[in-house]
Amino acid sequence: MGAALTGFATGFSLILAIGAQNAFVLRQGLLRKHVFPLSLFCALSDALLISAGVLGFGALVTALPMLPVVMALSGAGFLIVYGSMRFLAAWRGGYEMELTGNSRSLTATLAIAAAFTWLNPHVYLDTLGLIGAISTSYASWDARISFGFGAVLSSFVFFFSLGYGARLLAPIMTRPASWRVLDVIIGVVMWGIAAGLIQGVSAGAIQ
Template sequence: MTHLATPAITGFATGFSLILAIGAQNAFVLRQGLLRQHVFWLCLFCAASDALLIAAGVLGFGALVEAWPRLPLIMALAGAGFLIIYGAMRFHAAIKGAYEMEIAGKSRSLGAVIAIAAAFTWANPHVYLDTLGLIGAISTSYPDWAQRIAFGAGAVTSSFVFFFSLGYGARLLAPIMQKPGAWRVLDVVIGLTMWVIAAGLIRGVVTGSIGG
């Protein structure tokens, strides 16, 4: 079992380091966690999505992009468009300042929450780079399939640990979020995050580093 522990730990550390950066998906999970609405299903959806992509990367389906070379470009443009719109919605909410529902802990329907999470997850070309590309590439350093699977399992575990920790850990900030001003600051930060990520995607398209 010792020979499987090292790749599993490496996979966990690799996956956790890739997902740790604050991105659009993480910001949405944080906001939903503060509302304490649909947290379990949202975290499960995000972690399960990562698991599918990591499994695909480890099993060698990173060649998908080679089969459809325009896919990264399409995903980048779609993702940037969605992030710009969602960021604008958060800025509008901050300007409007009507946070009665948030303070009362009310949220969108489960279907709406999962739909937004799906857009953040599957319309983000960076997630494919991290999972199908980077994690998939690192897994090839383990010629033994048992070790490769252990590496992938470690990476998948990191996603579940991270998302559920973020979603349920957000409630620790709940006392701070009982004032409209705190929600306004959070929405401005999330809006800026969305637009910065969108700008990065558009820059990648323009420079040719995405879809080039």
């Protein structure tokens, strides 16, 4: 149960930052157009990538024993930089979201979502790299699978909550102060995960 909760928290923290994909889902949620298929597509895409990271990463570790350490340190470095970027964004402010315009067809909507998802280089580092690396800190496959399940579940919860809860979130998230608070929280979480990865390497837990 602990591994699943860690996976859920890790996955949710990584996906929480409002990027192009999430802003697009939010926009469609506000328009109430293609919300279910769009949310399902984004969640299933994450599930596929997360599963590949958790299940496939273990095979690479057998051939390359130092790979978890390298990936853990690389992931920690990325999270430190990413967290710093969120703190900087919170300090600078100037948040704007373009949520106007007519809705596209379902095919066009999913095509745009696919581009936001599969053409985003960060998604591969987050899923195949970072989540895969963290999963190797669990000795048993049962724990690793639980961790992966938690991460996958977080994607489903996030995208469907964002899509269907958009009209409730919109009045709050259009306020610059709300985005500042969100970015600070994300920065703290990212740095916390980075610290955990570094501590794991130092203690020999990731090997």
